[in-house]
Amino acid sequence: MSERSPSWSVTNRIAYERDGQIWMVSPYGTNQAPFPGITQPSPSAPAWSPDGSQLAFSSGGDVWVINADGTGERRITTNNATSSALAWSPDGLKIAFGKRVVLSSGAVFTGIAVINVDGTNERVLTVPEANKTDGDPSWSPDGAKIAFDRYGQSNVNNGIYLINADGTNQVRLIGNGPELWYANPIWGPVPVGINTPFDFDGDAKTDFAVYRAGATPTAQSFWYVLRSSDNVFLNVQFGSGEDKITPADYNGDGKTNFSVFRPSNGYWYVLLDSSGNYSAVHWGASGDIPIPGDFDGDGKADLAVYRPSDGVWYILNSSDGSFLGRQFGTSTDQPLRMDYDGDAKSDLAYLRTIGTDYYWYILQSSTNTVSIAKFGIVGDKAVPADYDGDLKSNIAVYRPGTNRWYILDAAGTGILEQQLGESGDVPAPGDFDADGKMDLTVFRPGAATWSVLRSGGGSLSQQWGIGTDLPVPAAYIP
Template sequence: MKKPAIDFRYKLIAVFAAVVLGVFGIGRFGADDSLVSASASGPTPSNTNAPSESNCTACHTSFPLNSGEGTVAITGLPARWTPGQQISLTITTSQADGVIYGYQMTALDSQGKRAGTLTLPASSPQQSQLVTGIVGGESRQYAEHTIDGILPTVFGSKSWTVNWTAPAQPIGPVTFYAAGNASNSDGSTAGDYIYTNSATSSSGGSPFDFDGDGKTDISIFRPSVGEWWYLRSSNGGNGALQFGTATDKLVPADFTGDGKTDVAFWRPSTGQWFILRSEDLSFFAFPFGSSGDIPAPADYDGDGKADAAVFRPSTQTWYISKSTGGTDIVAFGAANDKPAVADFDGDRKADIAVFRASGANGAEWWIRRSSDLAVFATQFGNSTDKAVQGDYTGDGKADVAFWRPSSGIWYVLRSEDLSFFAFPFGANGDVPVTGDYDGDGKIDSAVFRPANSTWYANRSTAGVLIQQFGQSGDLPLPNVFVP
């Protein structure tokens, strides 16, 4: 039902009143006695609800945190960042009953330390400001509103733009924490809504990214001589080294968290993992698993490092050696299932998942979400299809997907609404080699054609890439985890 016009006039009067209150000294909000509802001059540091921080409900006590119909949102953040990249972020506080609005945001690494640098775009008058605060002995940087940045962009909502320059080196995932204040501008701390939210972006992080530029690299393993070859997407140069034998299982992943894929293999006969550090090409080895297991490394604990993991078909049990410490043992799946691990729920942690080719009515997917441990199951595909799960839509969640060798058709089940789309790319005899070949945070359909050692990548932003790389008998690395 449309609101009467008188509501609009009252709201407009309230906005003008808020400006007057702001000009005459409405203070900051946070945990001190001078705080009032408008928060016009900006909040005190350390109120974003980040680790070891409070939030503004310490003073604005009328409503519980994140209550009512409002939100604070961080948009513009890609799934992955590259060193030195500058990213424009938008922070929006929304609440239909708000009259003036505020925010505060900070960027932290997985250890709670400042990550990258926040800067402000040119604006007159400037609607945001930068401040610093000390939390746990560490300095943190914050962007927050100014007295000139409290009026709504449109009624019920206010947005601010802040630039973030990524660290010069990969440091793993960076999380942005934001708090928003939707104030009624009555000059007190009563009647205001406080909201908090966070968003995470990983460094590098594209699968099979050996040079750390955020793009999947064309790469192969040559079993006859135990050689790894990759084509650097950053400069077109070749990388080559010898590591492993023809009977080893290839498990390339970023085990050290530097944003680069490490050359690695698992030896079934001994259960040993051998990892060649991308930082200095030194290697380390450790036992985890036994003969008959299927290796399934991924970042199960969300710290930006791949964890050694195996699925044991004989007991339908997963064993995960977390880089943050400890081992998870989880019963999940059936004897003939194949691991189909990915982050399906968007919490930046890999979910235990299986592809069951021989389901009752076709191929089945079973996913154990790490966010709430709930199980999602769906029928999608048939017994001869190839599981190629990944984030094709760029929403931060992996989509259930398969490639049909007989027709070269790709089928993608959107995580957003479980609708699906299909398209042709490749031919019978090709091998699927999905990856993010253009670094836009979306998985690209791609195939390797063994007949002529040619790669075809259907990049979502840069067109089709066609590249000859490899020779007869080579194994394309982006295919090693495809069941």
């Protein structure tokens, strides 16, 4: 017997090749049986859909799809001569595969192709030179890019490549080493607890968003969001004039929820969906500072407040409903929202003024040890965020007097200094280009214009809001 090419489904079934058939087995080695309903000869390269409801496989040079219960076997390509593993897009709507193509000149190549699961819109994304093969595609978690390998008779241009899912911007990541072959790139999932701040549509980009507070404590407040995914404008009434905004991802769907904390009654109100369903949870008291974060690492923001009167953090864990009370700070300290150690859990942190200097105190969740750093002066705005893409919050300040940003590197030894802004601007950093790095950003009251210095290069200017609005990305800047 020969077994190979295992594919693990989210429903805990493993499909694999065995002697010219596709079989299934449980993770415990039980319930071994041929996959039901497959009638095609010599099926290979099984690949489960992201939700486990369908299985794709190759047979006779074509891509086939069958339901998990063995019904609905269907061919979605015609004479494509597939030659590599199959890969489902994260949304389950497309399949990437290697397609063998013969040119009119007689030259042969195998490129990466993508087709909709219903068999429509097939397109070849890559065209290597003759006698080269592109294969083993792997989608990025957001479905925007595909990694693949290229190999052939010579080592020239062999390597691991990356291309946008629409076929643009192909780049080689590694390759061309002597006598080296590269194969089977695997794109890891986004770590639990890691998502883009202030991203209301889930496209991994911060959206331009403002909050317009009601004129009186009981008057209605409105959120205005320009979605980056489709440039659609959202106008959402949620909150009242007295509320403090607390935007975060409370349900773990990768999208920021509209949310407020009401000081007068200590309630948190979180808008759960576009249908208007919301939660109301009592957690806190008048005088508390709301500072939500993912303190338990389950990918969902936890309700949390800092109580200046006793310097205690009160955290309601979303994972199991347990709560934590931890004294860390004093009445004059400013709580900060950050993950300093990069373990996908928010750390308790605060800013303390001693003389004319700022001191940062951070209780790292990974080690339960306290780090202390002297950085910034009185008058600076603390703007901690991940500016270098290492999944750790950098200690950083914005200095209104000079409109300069100062960012401490991960090693704590180097400082990045950058000018952006004018007198009166409000710092509001966000990841507007989806590169995993926060961009330096300011909001200009009066003109209501945003100026973004993209970490990936270039700048961006956008008018959004009115002069008295609060830029949502500034929600947690003390």
